[in-house]
Amino acid sequence: MKEYKCKHCGEVFEKPLLLARHVRSTHKRAKTREKKGVEKEKQADQINKTIEAIGILKGLQVSPNLSAEEKKILGEVLTRIEELLAYTQRSK
Ligand SMILES: [Zn+2]
Secondary structure, three states: OOOEEOOOOOOEEOOHHHHHHHHHHHHHHHHHHHHHHHHHHHHHHHHHHHHHHHHHHHHHHOOOOOOHHHHHHHHHHHHHHHHHHHHHHHOO
């Protein structure tokens, strides 16, 4: 009798239909979960980098070399980035 072996985990099935169902339910879903995990990690990394960038901008903002106008512009940029960050964290 012919056997249908899963190429992912080696489990053996009697019918190709059963194998297909097994692959769909066991391995496809696991893959999606993995992908989501990677995306979440990437997003967390992006958020950390953005927080770092905000820190750099805040450091620049108190620099004595900047004019009042330049500090104001930096402040506006900072507010925008912080709003975007808050939005990103909310929608997670
Ligand atoms: Zn399998």
